[in-house]
Amino acid sequence: MVGIAILINPIIIERTASGALLGQVMALIGGAGLLAPLIGGIADKYSCHRMMQRMALFTHFIALLILYFAETSTTIYWTVGALIGIGSVALLVLNPTFVIASSKNQQEEGRGLANLYQCQFFGIVVTGLLVALADYLSVSTDNQLLILMGLVLIVLTMVTITPPPKVEVTSGTEHESSELEHKSTSAKKALPWFLFLLAVFFSMFLSSNLMELGPLLIKEVYKVEIGNSALGMAVSAVISIFMLESAGRWMQKSGPFKVWYAAQAAYLVVGSLFWVTSGHDVGAVLPIALLVVLMQAMSWNDMIIPAIAGRLSPNSPALTQGLLMLCMAGGFGVGAMLAGLSIDKFGYASVFTLSLVGILIALTCVAGLVMVSRPKTTSVASA
Structure with a gap:
């Protein structure tokens, strides 16, 4: 690919x-x-x-x-x-x-x-x-x-x-025998699933814009040559291979949600620093370093969200991943379109503002997801 x-x-x-x-x-x-x-x-x-x-x-x-x-x-x-x-x-x-x-x-x-x-x-x-x-x-x-x-x-x-393992999907008989229970579970999962998809959609505003346009933005806003940014991204890809190992071990120990929260927090830090420093005279190392950190956060985010989707979605396995992919593609497309319009009207630095707004909305959805899920966790623990 x-x-x-x-x-x-x-x-x-x-x-x-x-x-x-x-x-x-x-x-x-x-x-x-x-x-x-x-x-x-x-x-x-x-x-x-x-x-x-x-x-x-x-x-x-x-x-x-x-x-x-x-x-x-x-x-x-x-x-x-x-x-x-x-x-x-x-x-x-x-x-x-x-x-x-x-x-x-x-x-x-x-x-x-x-x-x-x-x-x-x-x-x-x-x-x-x-x-x-x-x-x-x-x-x-x-x-x-x-x-x-x-x-x-x-x-x-x-x-x-050597085909991959077969994906087991609940049969029609099993589905009919547990129809009422399934409906109840689906209703409980609907809101957390929706909030999660919204968070993914809006977080793509930052990740897609800053990764796809990153070298160009750094050149126009910070006066750093694109070749230096590209080299930083290549080095970051190598680092990601090793960083994903630590993310996988963290997930094995604590589950996927904490890893996802850490990735979103990194998005916020990177987006905020880009927004604060744009238009100021800073060294070339800072924006390139932020791009490297962003790539690590993106690799953690992209690795972990399929697992979270599998836990929250009331849908079948591949349909769940399809809906997740739809939100990612939608966030990428809408974010790129808004970024292009923003560049024409307000200049390159405005993309950092758009990205920061996107991650703030995403974090609001994450907070809503935590609040909605907490009573459910409490009730299950008491049961």
């Missing part, structure tokens, strides 16, 4: 010289997040999680194959964007579902999620190095696509030979 993201942008620009087409393709890839609940719901309804994982990888392969032969047709690039988006969203929904569903206890869940996200960051590092090596050896983008297609086929073969 990282390799596709790195290669598709320069290929479209190189072949079509159209920034507008590139934006449309990126919008299709991001917009596929709206299909996340549908993908998760279908996987749960028909118990086809493994098959859909293989289909997602095959979709990536077909997209790369089409991209290899594509020339300048707008429709072809739209098709590529749609296929990449659908395949990526399916993997992002299903992979945490496999981990959570196969975990027998909190310790296995924490270790499994930590390993999953460590592999993702390891993929970022490895893919970045491979692309850099290919550029250094002057390997053409067409040949890079062939290499990437080969990697996708290898992964597809691996999950076909």
